[in-house]
Amino acid sequence: MGARIERLVTSGQFTLDGGTWDVDNNVWIVGDDQEVIVIDAAHDADAIAAAVGDRRLTAIVCTHAHNDHIDAAPALADRAGAPVLLHPDDLPLWKQTHPDRAPDAELTDRQTLAVAGAELTVLHTPGHAPGAVCLYTPALGALFSGDTLFAGGPGATGRSYSDFPTIIDSIGRRLLAxxxxxxxxxxxxxxxxxxxxxxxxxxxxDRGF
Structure with missing residues (x-):
């Protein structure tokens, strides 16, 4: 059996710039019956570990470092012995949530990650956050967009570390192609x-979405 995509929804809080909001996050698990990667370890390390089961977790990939996408990453990494991967431009955001625990390795633009016979290409797409990335896998016909692109528009850019013209450039130049x-x-x-x-x-x- 080849690689497949599984979704787990976890719930928690997003905190930035002095505000806190209740949120539901998509945790994406990509792989087969033997090995997987997790994209965005949000809120609940126990639930994510249960979804992974006895499969080997080869990496925890962070699309960006807002707390709601990384809060469970260290606990999951320690439990599974898997590295946490983050683009270095998001380290300032990461340190707001995990000041005493650094990511294990850097994500770089055009880097490829392999799992269960599928390759995922890292696309650096700043705007929502400086180190935001998306993961594109043509074999599965899929893009994991983090908070860069949603159904109906781009991710939010009204808070610190974000920029609307930058996210529009990232979407137009990197994703819509x-x-x-x-x-x-x-x-x-x-x-x-x-x-x-x-x-x-x-x-x-035109709307300055």
Whole structure:
């Protein structure tokens, strides 16, 4: 059996700039019956470990370092013996949540991660956060977009470390160039496709979405 995609929804809080909000996060598990990677270890290390089961966890990939996407990463890493991977531009955000525990390795643009015969290419897509990344796997026809692109528009850019023109450039230049039938697995909410979102780029720019 080849690689497949599984979704686990966990609940917790997002905290930044003095505010706190209740959120549901998508935790994506990619792999087969033997090995997996986890994309965004959010809120509940026990629930994620249970979903992984007895499969080998080869990496915990962080699409960015807002606390709701990384709060369970160290506990899951310690439990499974897996490295935590983060783009270095998001270290200032990471340290707000985990000041005494650094990520284990850096993510770099165009780096490839292999799991269960599938390759995921790291795309650096700053804007929502400086070190935000997406993961593209053509073999599965999938993009894991974190909080860069959602069904209906780009991720939020109204808080510190974010920038609207930058996220628009990342989406337009890096993501909307992908095949239209690519399924976008988001950090929150439901999936979409590149083809469904591409026609609306100018609308988002005009609205300052």
């Amino acid at each position: 992908l095949p239209g039938d690519t399924v976008v697995h988001t950090g929150h909410g439901e999936t979409t496709t590149i083809g469904a979102e591409a026609p609306h780029l100018q609308e988002w720019i």
